[in-house]
Amino acid sequence: MALLRPSLTLVLDLDERVAAEQTILEINRSYAHIGTPVIRTHACESAEDAPVRNTARLIVNMGTYSYLNSADEGADERWETIVGPWIGNMLRKIGNNMKVFNDRQRKIGYPEVHFDTLDIELGAGAFTVAVRPQGAGDVDEAVAELVTAARDLRNNGTFAEAVRVELPCAESWNAQRDAAWEAWAAEHPEVLEEPDTDEEAPSGDVADEAAEPAPEKTREELLAEDVIAKSYENTAVPPTDSEALPRPQREEEEEEEPFDFPVDYTLWAVIGADGATRTYDSVAAAFVD
DSSP, rough: OOOOOEEEEEEEEEEEETOHHHHHHHHHHHHTTOOOEEEEOOOOOSSSOOOOOOOOEEEETTTTOOOSOSSSHHHHHIIIIIIHHHHHHHHHHHHHHHHHHHHHHHHTTOOOOOSSSEEEEEHHHTEEEEEEOOTTTTOTTTTHHHHHHHHHHTTTTTTEEEEEEEEEOOHHHHHHHOOOOOOOHHHHHGGGGOOOOOTOOOHHHHHHHSSSSOOOOOOHHHHHHHHHHHHHHHSSSGGOOOOOSSSOOOOOOOOOOOOOOOOOOOOEEEEOOOOOOOHEEETTTTEEE
């Protein structure tokens, strides 16, 4: 009997401002060990300087086997033994991949790609749990337990009308990010410094002098340079003595510390089919509005 396991369809919806051809090629290469993602792009929602919005959709496929509704025979067992652990594994893999991808993008000077949410679509889209990643893009594997908790609350009637749950709600996440950014920027003031372009852009007479071609050398000057070069060649250290020469040491560049912060997943946004949203305190186990 074949081992029953879910399959993943990963859809990455990118803001067109970060969807350069090179970036898309790198994403496909980076995610090859997880599965080739379906990459889509969308235009900027409003002004060109509006925040970049990217979303990752994790579509869970289990064929004809039920796993979402507890009322279906075998659904709870499949969730506990197969789907729940598998989601935790996928969140860990994809979150770690996103962090590694952005670390590499930053080192080679390409734009980073951060995702607002990882939308875990369950039961053919009947119920979605949207997880907001950590500041650097990775996801704590323990968040899978919160996905299971959201499923349980849907099945016991607390989230009976919900079609989407966001962990945490946007207001909570934005407040956490802003507070973390202020603290991080205070420790890394260099990120707020404007680049000094005065030295890079010569002006006036200096620029004119730099633009002037060097005077053409005379035949005698060229011959003199040739004599000096050949004199150096004749007195150079023999190859057998090259090991005795000091080797230049390449200074290791200090890696830039990326902005990161741990996310508090206490407050959830519970969204109904009509778009109505309520805030749920997962610690107090109660709605707060």
